[in-house]
Amino acid sequence: MDSKKIEELLEKYWNCETSLEEEKQLRDYFQARDVPQHLKEPAALFRYFESQKNRSLQDRAFDSEVTRNITTGKTRRLLYNTMRIAAGVAVLIIAGWFVRKEIHKTDTTMVAVDTYDDPKQAFEETKKALLMISSSFGKAEEQAKKINLFNEAQQEIKPKTQKVEGV
């Protein structure tokens, strides 16, 4: 290919009108031979592209490292999933156990409520319980009266202090 043709191609290249095939022609041209002085700069550019294209990952251990990561990642994921399922099952079992325990407890209290078979005895017991409550109320009333005293005193003091403030 003569340099005239190359110059035309280059002009097309700078205007982004070249096809991939034409760009390859340019790379090949500049790679292969000595170029005229006026084409030195594009030559350097195309040689740079070509040299970059040949760069590779220089690491022999890379492939095996990736393979190892892939396979361990697989087992780790499997383990993770199993753990998740196991945790779910454990939660269900514990919850079930608590629910069962709760149901069992209410059953026993229901039984404990019905203590007396004889109605007379039951009446006596009830009376006893009510008496106990009423005596407690009586005590409480006495204490409440004391508090009332304070309230009354406060009521009496209030208007006086208001008058003082008013003055």
Next chain:
Amino acid sequence: MNLEAFQNRVMPVKNKLFRFALRFLGNEDEAKDVVQEVLIKVWNGRDQMDEVQNWEAWCMRITKNLSLDRIRSLNRRQTQPIESGLEVRQHDLTPHETTEQKESMQSINDLIATLPEKQRQIIHLRDIEGYSYTEICEILELDMNQVKVNLFRARTAVREKLIKINAYGL
């Protein structure tokens, strides 16, 4: 896809992914880490691979995204120049010519590194990896117009800078 198919089909593109990640990160170790992450991602998403039309472009897109993530997390731009890998395989060169070649490679490398990110990516994908415009659109998730405009700007900038280097030896 089983492990064997993965090794035969996907692993061979690792160098392309590496070069692309390197263009973003400018550091071989970081680029290698990204490629490894990409390959693991591809393996984990291998079920979708049959649905993807162009899986190589898909791998390149993952590389781009992970590289950008890494740049963001490292919060830095490409600061280290890509120094190695600039040897030109040309025969019959005197030591002086070889040094001269290496210097011009380095200056081109530097001038491409100064391009805005998008232009740098596009010129890499087109002129080094030889992707079609459609593929570049797919990799960079851009429309055709943006790709062409950015490539035009990148090439114009490179051309102007090359002339400057030649004229003033900058």
